[in-house]
Amino acid sequence: MISDILRRALRPLFQRAPWLRTLALGSVDLLVRPALFPYRRARPSSNADDAAMLELKTDEFNREAEHYFAAYPDPDRLLDKPFSEPEFFSQRLIDVGVLVDGLRLRPGDVVLELGAGTCWLSHLLNRYGCKTIVVDVSPTALSMGRSLFERDPRTNWHLEPEFHVYDGHTLPLDAGTVDRVVLYDAFHHIPNPWQLLGEMRRVLRPNGIVAMSEPGRGHSTSPSSLAETAATGVLENELALEEIAERALASGFVAARVILSGRPPSLLEIDARDLRPFMGGRSFGRYWKNLCTALDSHHYILLFAGDPEPTTRRPKRLVANIRRIGPRRALQISRGKPIELMFDVHNAGDTHWLRGENAAGWTRFGAHLYHSDRTLVDYDWVRASLPQDVAPEQNVHLVVTLPAIQEPGNYLVVCDLVIEGATWFAERGTRPLEVPCRVV
Incomplete structure (x- = not known):
């Protein structure tokens, strides 16, 4: 269907430039508001x-x-x-x-x-x-x-x-x-x-x-x-x-x-x-x-009584859009050598991510390592700190060091965010980013 084609075409664009998504939604809001105006009701009288x-x-x-x-x-x-x-x-x-x-x-x-x-x-x-x-x-x-x-x-x-x-x-x-x-x-x-x-x-x-x-x-x-x-x-x-x-x-x-x-x-x-x-x-x-x-x-x-915005101390909707910055080709890593990757992370939920270490709501970037057949190698393979607290609709850039892998072969790096001691974002509905890689 045309709607599916448009969605698939626009999703990568919105991930690279989230402000375009915000602009598009705001435009839709302006367009439909006149049509919905007749449903608006007056404030009830006071007693x-x-x-x-x-x-x-x-x-x-x-x-x-x-x-x-x-x-x-x-x-x-x-x-x-x-x-x-x-x-x-x-x-x-x-x-x-x-x-x-x-x-x-x-x-x-x-x-x-x-x-x-x-x-x-x-x-x-x-x-x-x-x-x-x-x-x-x-x-x-x-x-x-x-x-x-x-x-x-x-x-x-x-x-x-x-x-x-x-x-x-x-x-x-x-x-x-x-x-x-x-x-x-x-x-x-x-x-x-x-x-x-x-x-x-x-x-x-x-x-x-x-x-x-x-x-x-x-x-x-x-x-x-x-x-x-x-x-x-x-x-x-x-x-x-x-x-x-x-x-x-x-x-x-x-x-x-x-x-x-x-x-x-x-x-x-x-x-x-x-x-x-x-x-x-x-x-x-x-x-x-x-x-x-x-x-x-x-x-x-x-x-x-305090700030009404939810934080990762008591989260509501946890949605992270994670995009790897760089060539789209499959990643090739030299055996026994760490590698740095760059990621763009967008907060698409309604919850403020907190970066404070060892405190309630501590949120970090994390990655699991699997073999290419999805057998687990290391669930807690990577942790990386956020550069700052991240508000809804905000973007941050991360440079993450992946540890050295000693055994050659095909692997899958699954990137996500985690509230330490509480939950991974994927458990709450976020789609993690999967990065295939080959170790030679």
Whole structure:
């Protein structure tokens, strides 16, 4: 197909001059933007006029939250979440996956779950290896949550999970004591959300992250929300994404972002035979309209206490384009003699590569040595330092010395990048550069 021919023709050019790729993508963006303009939606109106009244009723809403859990007719259903909600099961798993990815979570992190309810999410994170601190206004909910931890023999008690009832105003934690804060379908139930934003920032460590999964436009006036409020008295607040971001920045967060991801039931299906035409633009308008509706009606929100850009300490997308500089002919090496090769390496991912030696995230150029039949000779054959930290879309040039090979024959040098003690880039999707060579 013409598209395949163009792709094969342009790939070498983009590898040699990555700025051309950036320019091409920017041009496409400018071309399609007018066509997508009708799908843009206005910012929702603020409920600032109601905010002060709601905050004055904080204690009242807290009592209603406790009554909700204390009077719930089927406590086992709450304890069995997410399995007790078959109609929402897939949605819950997707939500949790997106939140964990957005938090860049690792075992050993200290995670505060605010508005934890019966703590099923915190129990999952405990099993993952995080120290969890659950906070809620309802003593009954936390009592249920503790029983959930206690009835599972696989609970990691050595992580010392904590359960705290709080007054709805001040988090019962010292400043700078948690790595991550997660709120799952909870922030819109809080009558004083701006006060709690400041509290979350206070307890976070300098590079901490808050992640929320929250409903968007129209939630408070939906039939299900109105029925829930009428039946239980629990607050179903309407919060605008932009206002959350502005208030977060005013509370001391450095950045506020939203993850562009849909969730059931907004995920679309198409005929498998139509995937390639779809990638070329067919039926894209329907998809884009559906995605915009999903993004407007639900938000995955990230708030950063420090630099929001991912680094190799906690990487996201690791993509390196490696190109050997020099003649394209097969490499010939004299037996017993090292040789220097030059490489151009382009960071085509979203993660900042760190070159600091013996520190978390230490990233280096590396190479494996194989015989030509791909039997391994030396997996850790070569290491070479980067000349500097490498930001996304940045290029660096390397001069790498390949050690002497004593045995004549045909070999294959496989060049890649590695985060020491963590992962090779090829394990995360990068295509390594293969350099055939003959030793004579």
